[in-house]
Amino acid sequence: MKLQLLSQFEKYLIVEAKSHNTIKSYVAHVNEYLAWFKESYGTPCSKLYRENILDYKSYLLNVKKYKGKNLNGKTINSKLSSLHSLNKFLVIEGIQAEDVITKSDFIKIQVDYANPCDITKKDVEHFRQQILEAGEKRLYALVTLLAYGGLRITEALNVKLGDYNFTSRELIVYGKGGKQRVVYLNSKIVNSFREYLKVRKHDSEYLFVSREKGKIDRSVINKHFKKFSNKITPHMLRHFYCTTALESGFSIHEVANQAGHRDLKTSLIYTNPSREEMKRKAELL
Known part of the structure; x- marks a missing residue:
């Protein structure tokens, strides 16, 4: 070929x-x-x-x-x-x-019952604090967006300066298949964005930029994540968002809408116990 x-x-x-x-x-x-x-x-x-x-x-x-x-x-x-x-x-x-x-x-696979999120809010906040104290304002803003906005890493890196509005606290996200959705921003995200923008020095249209070029590559972000944790990844933060949102009172439909899930079954998995919790229960048998 x-x-x-x-x-x-x-x-x-x-x-x-x-x-x-x-x-x-x-x-x-x-x-x-x-x-x-x-x-x-x-x-x-x-x-x-x-x-x-x-x-x-x-x-x-x-x-x-x-x-x-x-x-x-x-x-x-x-x-x-x-x-x-x-x-x-x-x-x-x-x-x-x-x-x-x-x-x-195609091989028939039984859908995993367990919630894929195995990090706690304490884990996430400790992770964010380490990044903040290291002076990584760009990474801090990105991590905050992933953890409390539920975006996919590619969606987050594609955010442009004109996509968000601090007054309405809304962010336009372009997801899989070009589908557009509105994600609502909490104070943590808005504050992290504002502080990052104070030190951001680049004329790129993208929010998260590298020092040498425009939009930063996800491979660079993965390396930065590993500096601060061998457990937390960008996608794990998305799992954290979905789990935490449901625990905070979001409905299944609201989580599916905010996370950009095509199928409600994807959102439902986050109502289940984690793998570690299921292992703990197994020991009780």
Whole structure:
């Protein structure tokens, strides 16, 4: 499969309104399949055949390992999903006529019952205070937005100077698929923004900027997070927001609206006990 075609596939994903991270993941998975194909059959892959896909699925299930362990069903489904998108693209381009991947090919996974949030408000406040005392006002404002606004990290880094209003305490967020929603800001977020803006020196339209260029990259943020915690991540703060919002009296529909969940089932998971709490209960049996 030629590099030009893979470049067109990437553009197709952009048109399909896939997020930056999804596109990056899909392209990586496709390249992994192409490398496996060439190594397995001794020839470059020109199109997708069902027989090859089933062989690859078997390889993922029984041979390929990650850190010495077999891949889990969610990871395998992610790889198959990327190939399914490639399949649709190849059909559109007229390179092949049939869809060789079906829903039945995906591994059925039982939805995790436990609440994925395993940090407390004390953990989050200690994390924020460490960042504040280190003089990291930009990171402090970002962490506060994630923890008390519930944004995805990509959504937060895409916030522009004109997207928020301190008077109305509202922030316009552009989420997955280009969907727009309004997130309501509490005093913690507003105050952290105001203090950050006092020291922010950049003419970029984006709120969170690097010293060298415009919008800061999420990989840089991940490194900064690790300086202060080996447990708290940007996405864990999103879990914290959803859990805390429900505990504070938000309804399921309100949390789904603020967090930008497409399905209420996603919000409902935060009403459940954490994994640690379920383990504790298991010991009581």
